[in-house]
Amino acid sequence: MDAFEYLVSLGGVARVGLLRANGHSPAAIRKLAAAGASQPRKGVWALPTADPEYLKAVLTNGQITCASAALRYGLWIKDKPARLHLATRHCRGKGFIRHGYTRFPPPEAVPLAAVEDTVIHALTCLPEVDAIAVAQSAMRNFGVPRRLLESELSADYYGSARRRLAKADGISESVPEISARLLFESAGLEFRRQVEIEGVGRVDFLIDGWLIVEVNGYAFHSSREDWRKDMARLNAAQVLGYGTLSYAPEQIWNTPGRVVAEICRMLQRGRGMDQVRGHILLDHTQTRRRMVA
Incomplete structure (x- = not known):
């Protein structure tokens, strides 16, 4: 797989460091320009057809999470979010709903939070029905352990999230x-x-x-x-x-x-x-x- 094909496989956007870590030389990366790619920011290459949410996440140094990630994982959710949900370790950028740090390793290469982090953020952010639905479908379809989620929500200020998680009892099917x-x-x-x-x-x-x-x-x-x-x-x-x-x-x-x-x-x-x-x-x-x- 050459650099262009690899970039396409990542949704059309990637950092130079990721490209080089996967065996693409500086010369091969520079040739991306001839294939129509550009650098919206130093150290980032993107195609005109790049996934806009992936592009926003990479440029913001964030990961797609909560309702936005739930859709990509195929988790249950009532309404498509009107704004992008991103997890970042900083307070810069705008035009998205900001979440805090992530706890679990994300999928390789793409700027998408792990399923576990997606659920935790949903339980603390979304309306009750969507929060319960995301948690229940993650446990049912991805095998996310309830005890793991409970251990991550043990702090006092997670009381509301714990109550929502308790209602994700596995009985309702949609x-x-x-x-x-x-x-x-x-x-x-x-x-x-x-x-x-x-x-x-x-x-x-x-x-x-x-x-x-x-x-x-x-x-x-x-x-x-x-x-x-x-x-x-x-x-x-x-x-x-x-x-x-x-x-x-x-x-x-x-x-x-x-x-x-x-x-x-x-x-x-x-x-x-x-x-x-x-x-x-x-x-x-x-x-x-x-x-x-």
Whole structure:
């Protein structure tokens, strides 16, 4: 791989020191100019097609982190950040959200903070739903140990971050489900998550033991077969006497008051005791079978 190809592999921007450390001679590096690269700052080479966030990070001597890094790692997050999040060891530069030092070795070559630092910064910076989602997806998809995160957040001033981390319990399976959980908790509803109902399958939420609430994710009903299966599940639940409500993520986010009001109206209608008696629930949150009274 020549110097130009290596520069492309790094997102189009790199420091001279990195290029030389990977075997590219000063003469080979100078030839980058003939390939269209330039030096936006002494010691840095960049292509016109350079990743703009990588370029900003390199020129600022920082690392992309928090929400900006979460997107690159494929972690769960509700909204794309409006501004770049960078971790720096200095207070220079502007046009980005600044985070403090990093604790863990970053990926080789590119100016991207480690997943662990990305989570720690998210827990101290982002809105609650995004902070929980980033932490939960990092533990689930990258195997980041909870104890490691807890040990890095042991100082008193990390109290809020620790509470958010505690809510990343591995049960909810998407950002919309986490959002719904926080909404239902704030409304004082009693519910269980990811409950297996015999004859129905696993449901997102079971409120008051009889009301099923499903939060359908982005790719839901991606095929007609998925649609048929879901209709069959909801029909089976109603035949067994369960109430059912289903919401899109946008309803949870944009009209939370209406969602809670509808659930409360359903609960006021009461529970069909004689219809659901005797059906067995397998509560995934407690991993044991129960009889619904």
